[in-house]
Amino acid sequence: MTGPDLSVIVPMHNGEATIGRCLKSILGQRCGKSFEVIVVDDASADQGPELVKKLPVRLVSLAQNLGAGGARNRGAREAQGKILVFVDSDVYLVEGALEKIGVFFDRHPEYSGLVGNYTSLPADQNFCSVYHNWFTAYHHDLSRENIEWFWGALSAVGKEVFERLSGFSEAYPGASAEDIELGYRLSESGHKIRYFPELRGIHGRRFGIANMLYNDYHKSVLGLKLYLKRKPTGKHPHGFSGLINGLNLVLAPLIMLCFLSLPIPGMILPWLLLSAVFIALNFKFHRGLGREAGLYYLLPSLLLHWLSFNAIALGVLGGLIGLALGKGLESKSRWV
Numbered sequence: 001m002t003g004p005d006l007s008v009i010v011p012m013h014n015g016e017a018t019i020g021r022c023l024k025s026i027l028g029q030r031c032g033k034s035f036e037v038i039v040v041d042d043a044s045a046d047q048g049p050e051l052v053k054k055l056p057v058r059l060v061s062l063a064q065n066l067g068a069g070g071a072r073n074r075g076a077r078e079a080q081g082k083i084l085v086f087v088d089s090d091v092y093l094v095e096g097a098l099e100k101i102g103v104f105f106d107r108h109p110e111y112s113g114l115v116g117n118y119t120s121l122p123a124d125q126n127f128c129s130v131y132h133n134w135f136t137a138y139h140h141d142l143s144r145e146n147i148e149w150f151w152g153a154l155s156a157v158g159k160e161v162f163e164r165l166s167g168f169s170e171a172y173p174g175a176s177a178e179d180i181e182l183g184y185r186l187s188e189s190g191h192k193i194r195y196f197p198e199l200r201g202i203h204g205r206r207f208g209i210a211n212m213l214y215n216d217y218h219k220s221v222l223g224l225k226l227y228l229k230r231k232p233t234g235k236h237p238h239g240f241s242g243l244i245n246g247l248n249l250v251l252a253p254l255i256m257l258c259f260l261s262l263p264i265p266g267m268i269l270p271w272l273l274l275s276a277v278f279i280a281l282n283f284k285f286h287r288g289l290g291r292e293a294g295l296y297y298l299l300p301s302l303l304l305h306w307l308s309f310n311a312i313a314l315g316v317l318g319g320l321i322g323l324a325l326g327k328g329l330e331s332k333s334r335w336v
Helices: 019-027 048-053 067-078 097-107 127-141 159-164 178-188 209-229 243-260 268-281 283-293 295-324
Strands: 006-012 035-041 058-061 083-087 091-093 111-118 154-158 192-203
Touching: 006 019, 006 048, 006 067, 006 097, 019 035, 019 048, 019 091, 035 048, 035 067, 048 058, 058 067, 067 159, 067 178, 083 097, 083 159, 097 111, 097 154, 097 192, 111 127, 111 178, 127 192, 127 209, 127 283, 127 295, 154 159, 154 192, 178 192, 178 209, 209 295, 243 268, 243 295, 268 283, 268 295, 283 295
Parallel strands: 006 035, 006 083, 035 058, 111 192
Antiparallel strands: 083 154, 091 192, 111 154
């Protein structure tokens, strides 16, 4: 009996708030390829598994939490399709997503991997969710067509290649650096990965100021370690890795220092000048957000962008401290 063309793998940990809409967006896809849906419950403590049982998908339950990499690997071992499609439990596929994946691999057999993106706007419309979603979507779109990184939230890879490389590393805690690192190994072994902006999903996670800044910090710690320890020499960096963001990492903390020094006479002018330069450097980013989300979000995004780059700069420092202390990518600490 011939198996499905695509195996859609959804890792889930305490995802009751989003898993229903995620699965309905997958099951409702009109696709010329056959597909199966496998949900891997990564030891959830909520009602997510009960919601999954009500839908026509396969549920694989893990006795202990393995993290996103381990959950995806377990789903891949159960999969029957030739192409593995990874969709996070808080991502809702737009119509035609699976069809685009199937058509792409038919037309471009030279590629082993495919990476999509979020839609411009997320499901939740609060300031932090809209800003954080645009931050990801904008920088993905700055990437070149051929890339050397992978993205677990919405992506696809040939099962044979995935198994040959032993899948995602399970050494990293939680959902962290395992997807980018897999992209590095794919590239190092000669496999091509394509950034495919036509493939989109709506991000369903709600962000507030605290979890947004923590996410930025944590990803920055891991990103710095990956960049220094694992990144292969290549010409296809992520869209975040540009001169403007390098300057942002310097300017944002300087503006913070000037702001904290405002009680000192004469410090208001440097604060205003540096702030003006920071805003001007990021004009294209804010203009795009304003066009996509509306002017209502523009002013808050100026503040959130500054706070975000302060968190990212602290994460770079935390990563350097972690490496100096011998805490590599496998460190269980989320702070260094």
